[in-house]
Amino acid sequence: MSGNMLESSLLETHFDVIPFGIYVVDVATHDLVFVNRHFRDRLGDLAGRKCHEAIYESPQPCLFCKIRNLVGRDGLPSGKTYIFEHFNDKDDRWYQLQEKSMSWPDGRVVKYSIAVDITELKEVQNRLAEAHAELALKNRELSRQNELLQENVRLREHVDRIARHDLKTPLNALIGIPPLLPDYGLNEEGRKLAQMMEEAGITMLNMINRTFDLYRLETGGYELAPVDVNLAAVARKAAQDVVASVYMADEPVRVELSGQGCGDGESLVIRGEELLCYSILSNLVKNAVEAAPPGSVVTISLGREGGFAVVAISNPGEVPVGVRDRFFQKYVTSGKRDGTGLGAYSALLAIKAHGGRAKLDASQPGRTTVTIFFPLPETASAVP
Amino acid sequence: MRPLNIMVVDDSNLTIKKMVKMIEDLGHKVVHVAQNGRQAAEDYPNVRPDLVTMDITMPDMDGIEATRRIMAVDDKAVIIMVTSHGQEQMVMDAIEAGAKGYVLKPVKMEKLAEHLEAVAGKYLS
Numbered sequence: 277m278s279g280n281m282l283e284s285s286l287l288e289t290h291f292d293v294i295p296f297g298i299y300v301v302d303v304a305t306h307d308l309v310f311v312n313r314h315f316r317d318r319l320g321d322l323a324g325r326k327c328h329e330a331i332y333e334s335p336q337p338c339l340f341c342k343i344r345n346l347v348g349r350d351g352l353p354s355g356k357t358y359i360f361e362h363f364n365d366k367d368d369r370w371y372q373l374q375e376k377s378m379s380w381p382d383g384r385v386v387k388y389s390i391a392v393d394i395t396e397l398k399e400v401q402n403r404l405a406e407a408h409a410e411l412a413l414k415n416r417e418l419s420r421q422n423e424l425l426q427e428n429v430r431l432r433e434h435v436d437r438i439a440r441h442d443l444k445t446p447l448n449a450l451i452g453i454p455p456l457l458p459d460y461g462l463n464e465e466g467r468k469l470a471q472m473m474e475e476a477g478i479t480m481l482n483m484i485n486r487t488f489d490l491y492r493l494e495t496g497g498y499e500l501a502p503v504d505v506n507l508a509a510v511a512r513k514a515a516q517d518v519v520a521s522v523y524m525a526d527e528p529v530r531v532e533l534s535g536q537g538c539g540d541g542e543s544l545v546i547r548g549e550e551l552l553c554y555s556i557l558s559n560l561v562k563n564a565v566e567a568a569p570p571g572s573v574v575t576i577s578l579g580r581e582g583g584f585a586v587v588a589i590s591n592p593g594e595v596p597v598g599v600r601d602r603f604f605q606k607y608v609t610s611g612k613r614d615g616t617g618l619g620a621y622s623a624l625l626a627i628k629a630h631g632g633r634a635k636l637d638a639s640q641p642g643r644t645t646v647t648i649f650f651p652l653p654e655t656a657s658a659v660p
Numbered sequence: 661m662r663p664l665n666i667m668v669v670d671d672s673n674l675t676i677k678k679m680v681k682m683i684e685d686l687g688h689k690v691v692h693v694a695q696n697g698r699q700a701a702e703d704y705p706n707v708r709p710d711l712v713t714m715d716i717t718m719p720d721m722d723g724i725e726a727t728r729r730i731m732a733v734d735d736k737a738v739i740i741m742v743t744s745h746g747q748e749q750m751v752m753d754a755i756e757a758g759a760k761g762y763v764l765k766p767v768k769m770e771k772l773a774e775h776l777e778a779v780a781g782k783y784l785s
Contacts, residue, residue, distance in 0.1 A: 333674050339717055363744035365674040368766040370744075395766075402764040405746030409762035412755045 283381035288312075297391040301327045302384050303343045303377060304351075309386050318367075333366055346377035346387050353377035353385060361394065370398040433491065440484050447484075450477035486555070490618065493625035500629050502547040507585055507650070508538050510550060511576045514557035518565055528565060529574045544578050546585045546650045548630045556626045557587065559619040560646050564591035567644065584632075585652050590645040595638050603636045603646075620646075661780050667692040667709040669700040669726065670742070671718040675765075679713060679742070682769050686776065697721030701729035704737070710784055711776070714759070716743040716750065724750075724757045731758035738783045740775060742767055 288310055291298045297315040299322070301308055306326045311319070322330040328337050337343075342358045357376045364371060371391040380386045454474035458467050492498040508531070515529035531538040546553075557576070564574045568591040577588045595603060602608045604624040609617035627634050632650040666688050668679045680690045692707040694700035698721040700714065712730065716723040723741060730737045740761035741754045751762055761779045763771060 334672070336719075339671075339719060363765045365672045365678075365765075368678075402746050405748075405751060406762060406764055408748060409751045409755065412752060413760070413762070416755060 284310075287381065291388075294390070296393075297371075298388060299327065299331065299391075300380065300386045300388045301343070302380075303347050303387050304385070306337060306343070309380060309384065315391075331366070332364065342375050343377075343387055346375065347385055351385060353379065361398070363398075369393055369395045433495075436491070437488075440488055443484055444481065447477050447481050450474075451481065486622075489552075489555075490622050490625070493622065493629055498629050500549060500552075502549065502630075504545050504653075505548045505550045505553050507544045507546055507553065507587060508533055508542045508578055509540075510553045511557055511578060511587065512538065512540075514554055514561050515576060518558055518561045528568070528572070529561060529576065531576045531578070533578045535577070535579075538578065544580070544585050545653065546630070547653050548650065552626045552629065556623045556648070557589075559623045560589050560648075563619050564589050564644070564646070567591055567593045567595070569593060580652065581649075583652055583654065584649040587648045587650070588645050589648075590643060592642060593644055594642060595636065595644050600636060600638050604634065661777055664688045664710040664776065664780060664784070665691040667694065667700070667704070667707055667712045669694045669697070669712060669718070669723065670715040671695050672715070675715065675742075679767070679772075682767070682772050683713075685769065686773050688776070697723055697726030697729075700726045704730045705733055708734075710738065711779065712737065712739045713742045713763075714739050716741060716745050716754065724753050727754065727757040727759055736783075738779055740779055 291300075291310065291312040294312060295314060297318070298310075298312040299308055299315055300310040306328060308322050308325055308327050308330060311322050315322075319331070328334045328341070332338055340360070340362060342360075345358065346354055346356060348354045354377060357374065359372065359374045362371050362373050363369075370393070372394045374390045374392075375387055377385055377387050451474055454470040454477070457470040462470060489498065511531050515531050519529055533542045533544060561574065561576065568574050572592040574589065574591040577586075577590065579586050579588075599608060604620050606621045607617035608621070624634050627648055627650070630650055632648060634646060634648045637645040637647060666683050668676055668683070668690055670676050670679065676693055676695075680693070683690050691709050692703060694703055696718045700712070700723075701721065704712070714723040714727055718726075723743070727739050727741075730739060735758075737758070738760050739758065740763060741759045742763045742765065743750075743754075744765045745751075746764050754762060760783055761775050763775050
């Protein structure tokens, strides 16, 4: 036996005792030079055949073949080792392949590849990857549904806007004509009826405008045009108007500033929109008055607290337990036959548009207090 | 589930043989076979199968690019990736390209049946 043959035989014996598949390939020809016992037992003696044909049943060298990276330009071993995972279609199993080039005893440059079966490990990994894919597919589906939903909402809002605009046009006549009617000869009763008609038209116009504001507040499209607003004056007006429209008792709503009765000259100034502040307070005061037992007093207490103007609207009576957590949510109403469930909701949106916040305090038995915090001008300017 | 007309795209003869056998054993029909992405993209408009099983690593054009091209001509195309690539980025690329399912090799009969049924129920009913 020549020295080369002896050396080859020793190498082959070493490879044969390793319990993983090993094959050796001539890097120039892709001919299999040697296949160890582990592989021979499973695939037969493949020596002399092309590796890609015998092992992978591919007429061409494999796409993942690393031979070109394993030899240098001079055709000698590059010294690099490649370790990668590969799925073998032939036996449906996953392998970790470790490949390196070396000089075979007969002088040829060869690549040896050690293949460790990692199928069991890959099954777990693959299940995870498939679950990840499933999740990504569901996410895509959800975002498509969401896009469709938003498109539908946009379409509906567009139709709503047109409807609101169309509703306003006939109101011009309903609001504009009644003041002219007395000139055409009306008795006292007729003038009263014409005035009622005009007031009803104005109320309806305000309602239409309010729904438009609500839409803009909900969608974040409301642009606040802040000016100085005297909350004390707004609170007095809201109290007065609510009393006139809802409650006929002598003094059901009391307005206080810093614990004292709030007169005409008193002021608590914030930056905001007067009409929106009026809407906030009248909504919440109306809720309080409607919830309070007949003959009881509702209090609006104004004050300052840590950089905020604070308005606390307090009434006897309790908000039902099931409603407390949802008090400011849309369509939440309780005990009112005509309640829309939009009063507290729209008030909170408007408060937020002012950079403020609100909270419900139902902890005191038999009493309900809604507290609003508006940033005072110096605080508001400090908030980015 | 009604029998589906399926196009198989894979560069491995072994995988093609196995896929064709499994698909037919499940009662569906393999109407076309393509061995690379370019061929798949070119043949799809004429074949118009109900569903495509698509490998990712192929010569000439990979399965993700082929999926993009098929989706460009038929945005309702139902393509399931059948691949050995489980890396997150590959999964995301395939799904962004328009794949409706993702199956990792080895593909066994039950797994293929499950995926075909799920995808057909969602997109082909």
